[in-house]
Amino acid sequence: MSDASLASLARAAGISTKWTDAHGIPKQVGTEALHALLQSLGLPALGEQQIQASLAEQQERLRRAAAGPLLAMVADQAVTLAGRFAPGTPYKLILDDERRLHRRLDHNACITGISQCGYHQLLIEDQLLTLAVAPPTCQSVADLCGRPGARVWGLSTQLYSLRRPGDCGLGDTVALEQLARQAGKLGADALAISPVHAMFSASSDQYSPYSPSSRLFFNPLYAAPSRVLGEDAVKHAVNECGLEDELARLETLAFVDWPAASAAKQKVLRCLYRHFSFKSNELTQDFDRFCRKGGIALEQHCRFEALHAYMLQHQQTPNWQQWPKPFRDPNSTAVAQFAIEHAADVSFHMFCQWLINCGLERAQSVARNSGMAIGLISDLAVGADGSGSLAWSRQSELLSAITVGAPPDIINTQGQSWGVSAFSPWGLQEGGFSAFKDMLRANMTHAGGIRIDHVMGLKRLWVIPEGASPDMGAYLNYPFATLMHLVALESWRHQAIVIGEDLGTVPRGMRGELAERGALGMRVLHFEKNAEGFIPPEKWPDDALATTTTHDLPTILGWIAGRDIEWREKAGHRGAQETQSDRETRETERAELKTALRQAGELRCDQEEAVEQLDACIGFLGKTPAPLVLLPLEDALGELEQPNLPGPGNIHPNWRRRFTVNADYLLNNASVQGRLQRLSEARATRERESS
Template sequence: MNTSNLARLASIVGLSVDWTDAHGHLQTVSDQALRKLLAALGYPAESETDINASLERATEERDQALTGPLIITVAGDPCPLGDRFHRFSRCQITTEQGECIDTKLDYRACLVEPLPIGYHQLQIADHHLTLAVTPPHCQSVDSLAGEPHSRLWGLSAQLYSLRRENDGGVGDTLALQHLASRAAVYGADALAISPVHAMFTGLAEQYSPYSPSNRSLFNALHSAPEQVLGRAAVEQATRDCNLEEQMALLESRPLVDWAGVSEARLRLLRRLYDNLVAEQSELLVNFHSFCAEGGSALHQHACFEALHAHLHDEQGTQDWRQWPAAYRDPASETVRRFAREHEDEIGFHLFCQWLMARCLEQTQNASRAAGMRIGLITDLAVGADPRGSMAWSRQGELLRSVTVGAPPDILNTQGQNWGVAAFSPQGLQRHGYTAFIEMLQANLAHAGGVRIDHVMGLQRLWVIPEGASPAEGAYLNYPFADLMRLLALESWRNQALIIGEDLGTVSGGLREALAKNNLLGMRVLLFEQTEGGDFILPNQWPTNALATTTTHDLPTINGWFQGNDISWRHRLGQRSDSEARTDMQHRNCERNALSKALKIAGHCTADITSPENQLEACIGFIGCSPAPLVMLPLEDAMGIGEQPNLPGPPGGHPNWRRRWSESAEHMLDIPTVQRRLRRLALSRQASRTKASAGVDLRPAPAAQE
């Protein structure tokens, strides 16, 4: 077999045959793994005949993708169109603002007409295209704050964990509003939250927020109906459904009972929907307007939800890929007939989306009114469940037979398979990036920023054939420049901050590219170590990344010092006795190194062995960094030892279920919590003062001995 043709096919499809692992060693994807992956992507490569046929088709599809219906250009730059049209061709442009412009291409076949930032309609002869005119980069923290060296800070919270009176057993947008209002009092400018993506309605066992059904719609279980419909309406509906005792029981539990919450919430929401339709109020007019403006993504999601429930009850299947063929196509007459026959059920799912959108809108407005300069920061998961609504409704833009993960690395020697589907690079281009834009707009519609999980996926993703091990995957490359420009456009349109989670294996030059585009990276205290094991002092942290103590997948500061994560992994059988002892010995070395750094930086002059002193010192440590934004996880603000999620095989650890015993309205007013927030606010003020004065207070080299 001609292996050069195999490599050529891989290159045209976008696969990298060679890659550098976490140890810095060059690796090559085997021919066998490459053939398996190419077949999963739809390009058979078992024989020379297969490869030649796939080469011809892949080349044709690549060329078609490069001339998709969306043209992306930076404002002020000439827009070359010579690959599509002749020079001096006449053009008609209708701007997003409604202005009509008649012009023509110049002698280079470039469009040079100055256009405002936005999405505009371009017509040349009988060709209709969309022209995205983007700013050169995303909004920065300083531009959003309205001052240089702003040095903002905020909190990050797991939405499901928040508690308020009569919440029915899970955190919701009203509890979030309470927390945001109190955080603003202490000087917080942002509140980052766990993903609020749409899950599978009625499938309570699927509750990880990072394995959603659809990243462009919302999880209505987190809505607080009283924010929109009023408390009296919700209390009456609760009584009508006889839910008082059940919801009180769910509320009393220390962990989220997702099955119980889902069943009770859906009954309540259904009654509220029926009441809204019956009352014919102004809210119903608002609901209908929302539905009319929602576009195909909204209506297809509602149809999927109704279909999923119907076919699950009828056939027991949870995967749309196993539905009867006529139901697998969202545009089929069978699906349209189902929608007509189940109009009320689809209306209910539209209502759930309307309610959650309005709740998020009110919460963001309240956070800004309380004084936050950014407000909510949403979380965008790296992919969606291949069985879900997004994969069904956007089949041309998502990869169907591969999942996303990570190659073997230092921490995960077998690699990782996250079990989620990703966008198809060429599919995005062929469809004008519709699904990507919809996703960004949905997640920024009611927020001041978005955190992109595994931001490296804008450049490349490790894709794995279904049923294969992570080691049999390869990197698939994405149209990075286009995606970055669209991020900048949506950042500008929404006046929002874009944050990229760039932890793990990062290819060379990516962080520089993110910084150039004003896209904030992330630096985590527990990871900021030199190769020799010393912790990097705060004044040496970068100015183009937010700073935080930990993340939802890592131990809290108290938990890290105590080795709780090591104990959990040993208890669950993920680590043997000898491995756990080695892990704890390594942690002891890390503890000593961090304690040394805290002392050198002047953040712990008292007893360094005191858990409270250690925690406060760590908070002051990141606060004094030059990071434009510092985010303190609520778990560290509260000083607890347990983390929200322990990555690894499922079972044993209560991932995505822990709830706070304190109410969101009052938890920040606990004296120890107040003291930690004051420590952070003062350290941020000190960092801002130093930056404004241009003072360099780096310790002398001898101080680090």
């Protein structure tokens, strides 16, 4: 076996054997890691004979991918069909408004001159293809606000953290409505929320919003059925289930008790389903329309939910890859028969999806009617659990034997393995990118914006063989241009801005590419530094949103107090010597931040209190040229603790903290309103200066 042969196979598989880490140091993927990765991709490479056989297999995959049923292009530009069809080949284009165009490929075998955006049908020779024509850029903040140079602000929140009476122990869409209504009245134009992807209803101990079962559907635990079925129906269900005392207990807890809250909420939902009138009326007609529109994708997700619960009840593994073989295929006769025998269970999960969709739709309507130009911004997780619904139903478009993560970087020195599966680059192409398109549509349908977690994954993902450590990974490359065409097209179709979370190890030039396509990057106060200290607000970029922190980082007050340093030591992520070094570094950074705040005119020399520095940070961000400033609710409220502490262990209460005040009063505090007013005024001043 030669190194050249192994490298050739790696290139054909889309693996980068060389990369540059967060410190700018060139790295080389080791031979052992390459062997393990290729094996996980179904390309064994332990000898020359295996390598050549795997190379032939991968070349066949690439051939099928190149012949995939979707072509993507930018309006008024060209897309080539060279290698598939000869120059001059006649074709018919059926536009999505049903107009028909009869043309021929040009001398370069290209299609040109299509100005109308949308998904069009291309008939050429004996093939029917989809032509996705995208606008040059995604929708912008200015587009949605209706004025050039708009400089606006919004809040971001963890949905489960919101609190209201009758919420069954975790935030729901009614609490979201209440917050949106308040924020809109105070001048906010956006409200970003944590992921609401579908989890595992039968495994309530799996609740990280970034490890969902499917990114195509939603988590019914966030549903507020009273908004659809009425308060009386919910009260009757709670009484019938005998849950009054349990719900009262859950609603007073400082942290979400996910297993107990899930069990209680599902009992209520099942009772509501049993009493749901299936006689024809407005509600049942709406439910029927929802099910028809959801089609096979909704059917398969709900079949998975029923199957998953059945397998757990019968002492089977929760991982579908280890189920009895007939049930591993969503299209098998065994699965179809199961769905018939358990039709009520499958229908129940459709009912739950209907309720949460109604709730999210209403929350966005409330946000927009409260004066928000953007409204809700959804959060798209970077992947889904490989044992979940998406991986089961879209097997040809996902890679089942690898997990996604990140190489060692400045924050996570050991690297990260996130335990989620990745799309297959060639599987996506061969399948016409259907899973990717469906995912974008699901998460833009009830929102005016979408945040794409780890947006670098559209270009490359750090993939790791299942069960291996992060340092055994490598970057797998993706068809970035086509994926961005589809992102821009769906942004245009849904009138939604696109935010790319570009923190960590970012490929050279990628931020510029995102900016060219109109996708906002993210800039976080903690990280916006250079050799002189914190970057002045006027020198921040105008192609990225600005924020004080993220869910994985300390709040401003937590950062000032070194609370994150304490937690990392307590959780065993850092030793005593490293912790002492962290504290010394933080002391220097605190002094640098105060200097920057004073130079920006946001902090007086006599202001030393942490809360005064918090207020100054908010004013500081308001002065940046960012089109959008998102203020996490934790910082608006002056909270000390952060939602999530990345890294091993479960000492920190990740994804469980709840706010102490009900959602409809969260923003009523004078200090909170003072911060939001300060931000709003700074934004208005910045917009006037930029116009």
